[in-house]
Amino acid sequence: MKILIINPGSTSTKVGIYEDLEEKIIENITIDADVLKQYKGLYDQTDMRLKQVYDFLDKNSISPSEIDVIVSRGGMLPPVHTGAYVIDDELCDIARNHPAQLHASNLGALVAREISKKNDIPAYIYDAVSVDELTDLSRLSGVKKYPRRSFSHxxxxxxxxxxxxxxxxxxxxxxxxxxxxxxxxxxxxxxxxxxxxxxxxxxxxxxxxxxxxxxxxxxxxxxxxxxxxxxxxxxxxxxxxxxxxxxxxxxxxxxxxxxxxxxxxxxxxxxxxxxxxxxxxxxxxxxxxxxxxxxxxxxxxxxxxxxxxxxxxxxxxxxxxxxxxEFEMKALAAGGYRIMKGQEKADKLRL
Known part of the structure; x- marks a missing residue:
């Protein structure tokens, strides 16, 4: 099983290829500060990040048709549970228009969706930053209007x-x-x-x-x-x-x-x-x-x-x-592997 991993950060895009759970290629593609300054908003970077992934595949002589599944880092979405969500148009709309917070990781699903649609490849996010499974007791803060948020690694x-x-x-x-x-x-x-x-x-x-x-x-x-x-x-x-x-x-x-x-x-x-x-x-x-x-x-x-x-x-x-x-790339690959093997199920994110 060939797995494409996409993990955007604030100044780089980390891209990888796994075969089953074995790492084959990992590249951390840095982005110069002068390049980032050219983009007014975060989401204006989407096409640039997409080109980085396609260039990575071309450089390593990998055709998108060889990819079995794409797994992206999940961004600052509204509260989600642990595990996987399907990257579809609705999830991308939420990531773009209703994020809990602006962060480069929000771009991962948008890039994955473009490759997924064009090449008919299943795509997922896994264990997003905004995983929120707090108990009712742990959620309360001292101000009713502002409950505790769940953002962690x-x-x-x-x-x-x-x-x-x-x-x-x-x-x-x-x-x-x-x-x-x-x-x-x-x-x-x-x-x-x-x-x-x-x-x-x-x-x-x-x-x-x-x-x-x-x-x-x-x-x-x-x-x-x-x-x-x-x-x-x-x-x-x-x-x-x-x-x-x-x-x-x-x-x-x-x-x-x-x-x-x-x-x-x-x-x-x-x-x-x-x-x-x-x-x-x-x-x-x-x-x-x-x-x-x-x-x-x-x-x-x-x-x-x-x-x-x-x-x-x-x-x-x-x-x-x-x-x-940190083991983010391998964790994303393992999540995608378990989904494709039927060991876990992916939900669909809806507001």
């Missing part, structure tokens, strides 16, 4: 949870697992019986390399008064976290600073580990502490210093396992 975190269960003889559909994705943004979730029943999103939890995470509400009010709403947005998106404290978004540079005796750098880095650990502890009470495993994934889980601090604080709750890096 669902694709990568579900993939590592399923992998852990397979490796350790557990039934994923009968397990309780906490997963922390440690990347440019940090999100955590608790997966019970295959569903993400509660999450800690990147704006309500630990600070990361360049995101502020949770900021006390009165501090937010002061930031808006003194610096404006755009400044608050930037702290949450790009200039918070390690950037704000230490002037770098590279955890490896922070570790070099620590190795050179910088006590402030150590203090900040350990505070990040402390906040991650505290968020893991908070999620553990969702299941009264009955947790089968705690998994750390994402780019920063390569850091032994950071993960050792976390393990020291949370290992009393459950076994801790590291899955450094």
């Amino acid at each position: 669902a694709l990568n975190t579900r993939a590592v949870a399923m992998r852990y269960c397979e490796e350790n003889g557990l039934d994923y559909k009968n397990s309780s697992i906490i997963v922390a994705h440690l990347g440019g943004g940090i999100s955590l979730n608790i997966q019970k019986n295959g569903h993400l029943i509660d999450i800690t999103s990147s704006d309500e939890g630990p600070f990361s390399t360049n995101r502020a995470g949770f900021i006390p509400i009165y501090s937010c009010i002061n930031i808006v008064k003194e610096e404006g709403g755009d400044a608050l947005q930037k702290y949450e998106d790009s200039v918070g976290g390690l950037v704000s404290h230490l002037g770098t978004n590279d955890a490896r540079e922070v570790e070099k600073m620590i190795a050179n005796g910088d006590e402030n750098a150590k203090h900040v880095y350990e505070a990040m580990a402390y906040q991650i650990s505290k968020s893991i502890g908070a999620l553990s009470v969702v299941e009264n502490g009955k947790i089968d495993a705690i998994l750390l994934t994402g780019g920063m889980s390569h850091s032994k210093m950071l993960t050792d601090w976390i393990i020291e604080r949370v290992s009393f709750i459950a076994p801790v396992k590291l899955y450094p890096g």
Whole structure:
């Protein structure tokens, strides 16, 4: 089975070919900032992203007629469940005209749909960013009009949870697992019986390399008064976290600073580990502490210093396992494979 994977990011489009579950070709096609400036809106990039995928296929001598299924990263759609949705005209209309938030990942379904229609190939999204399976208790915030939102690294975190269960003889559909994705943004979730029943999103939890995470509400009010709403947005998106404290978004540079005796750098880095650990502890009470495993994934889980601090604080709750890096491309391929084999079913997204 030949599977085409499409995974758009803000400054690149990652494209891959899998045969069954075996990776054959992966390419991360970068987009220059000057090129991006030419497009007034996000969706104006659709044709450019589509050409990137066709050029990838041409360069690797792959005809669209050879493709059995297309799987795209799911974007910031209205709330969806875990698993697959059919990419059809209705889903694309929702992604374009009714997204929960603008994000480059929204383009994936639009590109996949064009290739799908022209070549009569089934196409799906899988584990979209907006997977929302929060329980009624976990959804409430302190303001009735603004309930908690469910945005997390669902694709990568579900993939590592399923992998852990397979490796350790557990039934994923009968397990309780906490997963922390440690990347440019940090999100955590608790997966019970295959569903993400509660999450800690990147704006309500630990600070990361360049995101502020949770900021006390009165501090937010002061930031808006003194610096404006755009400044608050930037702290949450790009200039918070390690950037704000230490002037770098590279955890490896922070570790070099620590190795050179910088006590402030150590203090900040350990505070990040402390906040991650505290968020893991908070999620553990969702299941009264009955947790089968705690998994750390994402780019920063390569850091032994950071993960050792976390393990020291949370290992009393459950076994801790590291899955450094991200596995989005393989997770998308595996989702498409299971659908085509009849092991999972894809729904149709309707408003």
